[in-house]
Each structure stands twice: as C-alpha cells, then as structure tokens.
Amino acid sequence: MTAPVRVLVCDDQPLIRTGFATIIDAQPDLEVVGECGDGQAAVDLARRLRPDMVVMDVRMPVLDGIAATRLLAGAGVADPVKVLVVTTFNLDEYVYEALRAGASGFLLKDAPPAQLLQGIRTVAGGAALLAPEVTRRLVGRYAARIRPAADPADVPLTARELQVLRLIAEGMSNQEIATALVLSQETVKTYVSRILTKLDLRDRVQAVVYAYRNDLVL
Structure with a gap:
C-alpha cells in the first residue's frame, strides 16, 4: 500500500x-x-x-x-x-x-x-x-515582478508544448488538456514535465506566470 x-x-x-x-x-x-x-x-x-x-x-x-x-x-x-x-x-x-x-x-x-x-x-x-480566476488577476498585475520577460523567439518550446503551456495558463488540469487536445493524460504529463524542464520552472504556477509574463497566452 x-x-x-x-x-x-x-x-x-x-x-x-x-x-x-x-x-x-x-x-x-x-x-x-x-x-x-x-x-x-x-x-x-x-x-x-x-x-x-x-x-x-x-x-x-x-x-x-x-x-x-x-x-x-x-x-x-x-x-x-x-x-x-x-x-x-x-x-x-x-x-x-x-x-x-x-x-x-x-x-x-x-x-x-x-x-x-x-x-x-x-x-x-x-x-x-491556484484557481484560474485568481491566476488571471494575480499574474496580470504582478507577473512583471516574478520573472524577467524573455524574447518570444527564445522560448525553447515546440508548437505542441507551447499549446499545452497556454492551456495550463488558462487553468486547465491535465485531464482537461488531454480532452481538449485529444491526447492521453500520460502524454500530457510528459509535455508538462518537458515544459517545466526546458523553462527551468518549479511547477505549474510558475508555468502560468511565465506564460503571462512573456505574452504567450492568446
């Protein structure tokens, strides 16, 4: 057990x-x-x-x-x-x-x-x-203090990883992302892990902040 x-x-x-x-x-x-x-x-x-x-x-x-x-x-x-x-x-x-x-x-x-x-x-x-509504209000106001902005061209993500990051920033869970992109939850977990590793982020909260700070949210 x-x-x-x-x-x-x-x-x-x-x-x-x-x-x-x-x-x-x-x-x-x-x-x-x-x-x-x-x-x-x-x-x-x-x-x-x-x-x-x-x-x-x-x-x-x-x-x-x-x-x-x-x-x-x-x-x-x-x-x-x-x-x-x-x-x-x-x-x-x-x-x-x-x-x-x-x-x-x-x-x-x-x-x-x-x-x-x-x-x-x-x-x-x-x-x-972090509730999505709290995330949007918080990051919109404070993201500039949390992490320096990066040149979008320097963001080292594939098109699919960027798509997953944007959905994370919208407050979606892995299950919701899997449904939206027609992927398995395990595949989504893999993408999330790659995103955090590539961007040197600790967790999904930092990923949300990064996405808003770098104007990656559509």
Missing part, C-alpha cells in the same frame, strides 16, 4: 487548526504528523518531522506564514517542503507573496473541506493549485 501523505498543519487559531487536522486525519491517504500555531514553530517542526507538505496560515505571531514558507520552500533551500497556503485574506498581495516565497498553492479558509483535501493531494502530488 502507498504510504499516506504526511501533513503538518500550521495556524494560530486553535479551533481552525484542530478542524483542519481532524478533516485531514480522517482520510485514509492523509496523515497529520504535527500541529503548531506560528511560523517559526512550523519551520522547526518541518525540519524535524520532514512532512510531505505543510498547510500554512499567513497571519501568525513570531514568524508569519510567508516568511516561514520562504524558509521551507524558497529559492536556494536545499531540501524544500511543499507548502499549501490557506488564509482568510483574499488579497492579491498575499497570493503573490506566497507564490514568490515558494508556495505551491493558495486556498481560502472558507473553501469546502473537499476542496482543501483535493488541494493537499494536488500539491503533495507535485502539481500546483
């Missing part, structure tokens, strides 16, 4: 933290290995427990969630941990800062439990999670 995804929950509100932990631990494929109430504790626990991912709040004492995410998943971290930021605040600045710090996903706390669980599984599986 596949080992469950090991999750660390970090939120300064005990009721919310306990609620998240209860929902997550009730799943056969997920396991809560620790809980904490501030960003520094999250960093310390993550380094000691080595969870597969961290569910991270933003506004917390001692060290906020953005700074903690940067220490756990930011550029230059030798052994990064996947982070899913879950916050009450639907502010573009928080989304942008979380992604720049290294988070692989962003959800609001009022999301239904099923969406939280799917988000955890998505991020733990190596994909990125």
Whole structure:
C-alpha cells in the first residue's frame, strides 16, 4: 500500500487548526504528523518531522506564514517542503507573496473541506493549485515582478508544448488538456514535465506566470 501523505498543519487559531487536522486525519491517504500555531514553530517542526507538505496560515505571531514558507520552500533551500497556503485574506498581495516565497498553492479558509483535501493531494502530488480566476488577476498585475520577460523567439518550446503551456495558463488540469487536445493524460504529463524542464520552472504556477509574463497566452 502507498504510504499516506504526511501533513503538518500550521495556524494560530486553535479551533481552525484542530478542524483542519481532524478533516485531514480522517482520510485514509492523509496523515497529520504535527500541529503548531506560528511560523517559526512550523519551520522547526518541518525540519524535524520532514512532512510531505505543510498547510500554512499567513497571519501568525513570531514568524508569519510567508516568511516561514520562504524558509521551507524558497529559492536556494536545499531540501524544500511543499507548502499549501490557506488564509482568510483574499488579497492579491498575499497570493503573490506566497507564490514568490515558494508556495505551491493558495486556498481560502472558507473553501469546502473537499476542496482543501483535493488541494493537499494536488500539491503533495507535485502539481500546483491556484484557481484560474485568481491566476488571471494575480499574474496580470504582478507577473512583471516574478520573472524577467524573455524574447518570444527564445522560448525553447515546440508548437505542441507551447499549446499545452497556454492551456495550463488558462487553468486547465491535465485531464482537461488531454480532452481538449485529444491526447492521453500520460502524454500530457510528459509535455508538462518537458515544459517545466526546458523553462527551468518549479511547477505549474510558475508555468502560468511565465506564460503571462512573456505574452504567450492568446
């Protein structure tokens, strides 16, 4: 049997933290290995427990969630941990800062439990999670700060890879891309992997940013 995804929950509100932990631990494929109430504790626990991912709040004492995410998943971290930021605040600045710090996903706390669980599984599986409407608003405003623009002629993608990248930027899942292009999901996964490798990107969120920043979205 596949080992469950090991999750660390970090939120300064005990009721919310306990609620998240209860929902997550009730799943056969997920396991809560620790809980904490501030960003520094999250960093310390993550380094000691080595969870597969961290569910991270933003506004917390001692060290906020953005700074903690940067220490756990930011550029230059030798052994990064996947982070899913879950916050009450639907502010573009928080989304942008979380992604720049290294988070692989962003959800609001009022999301239904099923969406939280799917988000955890998505991020733990190596994909990125960001609602398409949030992506469009965010990238349109902040992409210039995230990655320097490249000459479109220098983008090292084949025509099909570019097509897949554009669909990723529209918020499509692998299944949706496979349906749209009449391909298998495995073929789409291969294209996504090639795109990330060729463009030196960490995940789908960075791919979306790259596509918008370089005016590749039709």
